[in-house]
């Protein structure tokens with residue numbers, strides 16, 4: 133079994149999804165224009181400030197019933213591979229292990245110049261004054277600026293993570309696609325790879341649709357649909 137998740141699985145934890153990730157301070161920016169290397173080169177403090185704002189929201193958030201149901205599911209099936217597009221650590225905090233992060237993590241900053249990770253973990257982010265800019269910390273090794281450890285648009289995905297994720301999709305019997313709009317590639321190929329290999333694919337999100345054999349839609353919030361699915365399948369979530 134493969135569970136493939138996007139921002140929707142963290143929505144009920146209060147983490148804005150990508151489509152509306154710019155609520156509050158950021159409503160006038162377009163995420164895709166901030167999540168690029170060029171945006172960072174152009175205005176490192178703006179991009180670093182945005183990610184620190186998001187990291188603060190993640191630190192303040194708690195895993196929701198969807199994350200917990202996915203963690204519980206692993207105990208009910210012979211093999212479960214969890215692949216996420218999310219850069220938060222809510223799956224891990226709900227008890228999931230070996231989470232494959234196709235787009236990196238907010239908790240692994242690295243030097244933009246020499247790619248070295250900082251020795252000490254970042255301090256807890258403060259509400260950026262003025263809500264926008266925060267100078268990125270400096271690398272102790274080369275003095276370069278730290279960048280978020282996420283995969284930006286135009287950057288390639290960690291090759292090992294992608295390889296393992298695609299292999300799991302091709303050999304699974306069932307793939308649950310939870311809380312993703314399926315707009316960003318190559319991650320969005322996951323459900324199609326599983327379907328083409330003969331698996332059953334289940335989409336879980338408020339707008340879920342299924343229009344072919346071996347494909348199902350659970351239209352509703354993951355925090356409700358997944359516990360209900362476990363209840364139905366295993367008698368309790």
Ligand code: BV8
Pocket residue numbers: 137138139140141143144149150151152164167217218219235282283284285286287288289310311312313314315316317318319336337338339352353354355
């Ligand atoms: C690559 C990390 C090339 C950062 C992210 C033109 C120029 C450059 C590139 C491209 C181009 N055209 C196409 C591309 C490729 C590009 C791409 O796909 N662009 C799209 C926009 C067309 N892809 C890339 O650039 C990738 N790299 O191709 O490299 C290359 C190749 C070889 C060698 C070198 C380079 C890299 C893409 C990774 C970008 N990074 N995130 C960060 O977080 O800041 S993407 C980000 O958006 C997410 O990680 C996610 O992957 C993506 C979409 O977000 P979702 O998770 O789906 O969330 P979204 O908000 O969209 O949807 C939420 C869903 O949940 C909705 O359906 C909603 O209904 C639902 N929902 C809401 N509430 C709930 C719910 N569901 C359940 N329960 C609820 N309660």
Ligand code: ZN
Pocket residue numbers: 243244245246247248271272273274275276
């Ligand atoms: Zn460095």
